[in-house]
Amino acid sequence: MDAAPSERTRVKRYNWLAKYDEATIHSILDAMPLCHVSYVHEGMPVVTPTLQWREGNRIFWHGSSASRMIRSTQSSKVCLCVSIFDGLVLARSAYNYNINHRSVMIFGEAEKVSDGEKQDHLKKFVNGVIPGQWDRLRPVTEQELKATTLMSMPISEASAKVRVGQPEDDEEDYSFPVWAGFIPVHFGIGEPVADPRNLDGVEMPADILKFKIG
Amino acid sequence: MDAAPSERTRVKRYNWLAKYDEATIHSILDAMPLCHVSYVHEGMPVVTPTLQWREGNRIFWHGSSASRMIRSTQSSKVCLCVSIFDGLVLARSAYNYNINHRSVMIFGEAEKVSDGEKQDHLKKFVNGVIPGQWDRLRPVTEQELKATTLMSMPISEASAKVRVGQPEDDEEDYSFPVWAGFIPVHFGIGEPVADPRNLDGVEMPADILKFKIG
Numbered sequence: 001m002d003a004a005p006s007e008r009t010r011v012k013r014y015n016w017l018a019k020y021d022e023a024t025i026h027s028i029l030d031a032m033p034l035c036h037v038s039y040v041h042e043g044m045p046v047v048t049p050t051l052q053w054r055e056g057n058r059i060f061w062h063g064s065s066a067s068r069m070i071r072s073t074q075s076s077k078v079c080l081c082v083s084i085f086d087g088l089v090l091a092r093s094a095y096n097y098n099i100n101h102r103s104v105m106i107f108g109e110a111e112k113v114s115d116g117e118k119q120d121h122l123k124k125f126v127n128g129v130i131p132g133q134w135d136r137l138r139p140v141t142e143q144e145l146k147a148t149t150l151m152s153m154p155i156s157e158a159s160a161k162v163r164v165g166q167p168e169d170d171e172e173d174y175s176f177p178v179w180a181g182f183i184p185v186h187f188g189i190g191e192p193v194a195d196p197r198n199l200d201g202v203e204m205p206a207d208i209l210k211f212k213i214g
Numbered sequence: 215m216d217a218a219p220s221e222r223t224r225v226k227r228y229n230w231l232a233k234y235d236e237a238t239i240h241s242i243l244d245a246m247p248l249c250h251v252s253y254v255h256e257g258m259p260v261v262t263p264t265l266q267w268r269e270g271n272r273i274f275w276h277g278s279s280a281s282r283m284i285r286s287t288q289s290s291k292v293c294l295c296v297s298i299f300d301g302l303v304l305a306r307s308a309y310n311y312n313i314n315h316r317s318v319m320i321f322g323e324a325e326k327v328s329d330g331e332k333q334d335h336l337k338k339f340v341n342g343v344i345p346g347q348w349d350r351l352r353p354v355t356e357q358e359l360k361a362t363t364l365m366s367m368p369i370s371e372a373s374a375k376v377r378v379g380q381p382e383d384d385e386e387d388y389s390f391p392v393w394a395g396f397i398p399v400h401f402g403i404g405e406p407v408a409d410p411r412n413l414d415g416v417e418m419p420a421d422i423l424k425f426k427i428g
Contacts, residue, residue: 047252184404
């Protein structure tokens with residue numbers, strides 16, 4: 001898909017960085033569970049950071065059933081954004097400063113996932129972060145499922161922006177004697193730190209080392 | 215300040231992680247230029263990722279004067295969020311999974327910075343990222359200043375959330391035989407990559423190595 005799916009998803013600023021294809025959008029969502037969900041609460045804009053995951057061409061997020069974010073997004077219009085900071089672009093002019101980044105913006109109406117389907121989706125979320133982890137955990141209770149609301153929407157009205165590499169300076173600025181380039185930024189994953197309250201003899205599953213973001 | 219400055223900034227979920235003091239809020243804003251600005255555009259919520267910086271107890275961000283974000287936030291209510299992903303918390307139950315994080319949420323009405331003041335604030339922004347860089351760059355033009363709009367608001371109606379360390383499991387779950395702990399996440403800053411179009415003899419300023427986020 002080369003064209004924006006709707007006028008409001010059409011990227012206007014730095015529009016040459018825009019991508020509308022599913023593969024790009026999915027890869028960005030899969031690389032970063034942290035998202036920002038924007039909604040209108042009592043007439044005011046609110047943005048709440050939370051975790052998202054993807055199943056096929058749908059995006060899911062969850063929260064406390066009693067939270068403002070969950071109460072305000074249910075069957076309501078939302079705009080959800082995932083952004084990854086990949087580097088600082090040092091151009092020859094302040095105007096052409098930028099960051100290398102990957103971002104996705106999705107518009108839609110948030111749908112509440114039915115009670116019967118919640119557990120299956122939560123399992124996919126947990127196992128998507130650490131393979132096989134769901135079955136290792138203390139089983140989820142009815143009360144916990146009740147206290148958790150899952151929201152979902154199709155990834156249909158979505159756009160991505162991807163910027164990599166060197167500055168794009170004005171042609172006449174390339175003769176200006178200043179150092180230009182970029183500073184790469186990445187997510188570093190540290191060594192897992194065991195809880196001192198772990199039971200004796202409980203080993204860390206190797207899957208824990210598969211966690212990555214960015 | 216121990217109390218929330220307003221009801222809508224009072225943290226309700228995981229309220230024991232809430233911080234309302236200026237030092238905590240400022241330190242999070244200073245650690246992460248990427249922010250998410252939420253606003254209402256034609257009755258719909260929109261969230262736009264952009265860069266922010268702080269001067270005293272005010273927050274600033276900028277954009278193309280013609281952009282939806284700038285046109286929609288001017289003299290309008292906004293909610294701005296800065297979030298830093300510090301780690302994955304592997305609890306003993308899915309319900310107690312979490313991420314270690316630092317986040318700030320600010321409510322306010324975005325004010326447009328006057329034309330005469332723009333350049334001074336942009337200089338502070340550029341030099342805040344790389345010390346002394348503004349004076350090394352090709353000087354800003356009147357046209358560039360005109361194409362750029364700066365927005366600002368006081369950091370008065372703000373809250374922070376900070377989570378560190380090990381899981382907080384239900385007391386009875388500590389006897390469940392699963393490995394628990396956390397995986398630290400940090401921003402890694404790579405070696406600067408020089409633009410192949412840099413002029414011969416142009417050296418990288420040592421200040422470039424001072425860049426850091428997170």
